[in-house]
Amino acid sequence: MATSPAGAGRPKTRGIVLDHIRAARTISRIELAAVTGVTPATITQVVRELMAHGLVVEVGRGASTGGKPPTLLQLNPHARYAVGVLFERNSCVIVIVDLTGRQVARTSFPGTALLPPEQALSIVASRVEALIGAAGVDRGRVLGVGLATYGPQDRQTGVLLTHQPTAEWFEYPVGPRLSELLGLPVLLDNDAAAAAIGEHWLGAVEQDTFGCLYMASGIGGGVVVDGEVYRGVSSNGVEIGHITIDVNGGRCDCGNYGCLGNYADPSAVIKQALEDSSLGRRLGLDPADTDVMTAFGRVATAAGAGDPAARGLVEGSARHLGTAAVTMASLFDLDLIVLAGPSFAAAGSIYQSVIEEEVQRRTFARRAHPVRVVTSVSGSDAAAIGGAVLVLQSELAFLELDARA
Incomplete structure (x- = not known):
């Protein structure tokens, strides 16, 4: 089965109209x-189809501009x-959205990435099936x-190109295998890129x-340019967690x-916290605990509650991430950076204020325009x-109309 729902060579006009x-x-x-x-004639034909x-x-009439009020259209x-699916080392989130992108169902459970790939994906597939059934879809x-997960990855073939978290995952065809288990097309993508385009597509x-x-157990980045996520040569671009600081x-x-990740990601913060006995x-x-997200959540919660040692560690992480934000803003001449992912959801206010302070002070084009830093409206579910x-x-x-309608 193909690993992408896109049908190669299909006319794009219907998709363009639907997207607008x-x-x-x-x-x-x-x-x-x-x-x-x-042309209006083509629009009429496509809309009819x-x-x-x-x-x-059709959902009623719009305001008249002198003639017959126009009929308004909406997606069904x-x-x-x-x-x-957000497939993380320590957590997994599954959501179902309707054609407008509205979330209609959600579930989450502890991560399965430390399990062998076959066992882990079988669990994910069973949870997807259960959620579809429970939602009555x-x-x-x-x-x-x-399937949004960490990289590097070969997006076209649905294959992971990392030895993390175990060597068994390297070159494992996660996309094709999950597609086989579910009997559905599976599109593999970077979690940070998915979070970025999701924020834009939903109008956030x-x-x-x-x-x-994007920060979960690791740090990633995504850039949307003119409404399209920047891909690079192999769709492994903007890996901001691996810039040298x-x-x-x-x-x-x-x-x-x-x-950067070695100094600022949740594992680094936990390591620093453990050094303070x-x-x-x-x-x-x-x-010995491998549950990075839970341990980081404890540090973040303590920081938010005013614990000076914990807050110092989170602020230190945020300063380093400020360097990443400055780098991103200067490379792409950005005036907005969104913080997304479960780790930012845990201590968003601290990260937001510190990172914004850094970009306002250090970004190359700051005299031409300010750079805003905001937290994601999707929170920890942004990538899913x-x-x-x-x-x-x-x-x-690349819409293929068929008998499913």
């Missing part, structure tokens, strides 16, 4: 012709659904699954160009030296929602 209807929420045929550059398949519905949210209307970020810093730093697992005991941290949205976006771009 989605973005506008309600729009007339005349407005569609104006914003798409497609989409309505016949139940994807678009129940026409199709998509599943998004017609499985025949589910377009596919967006109104502008078309912005950056996203200390040229004399130790070697990272990626092969680079002095990487008093703080480690106070928070009940265990050096983005994974589902990427499936919808792919289907809207």
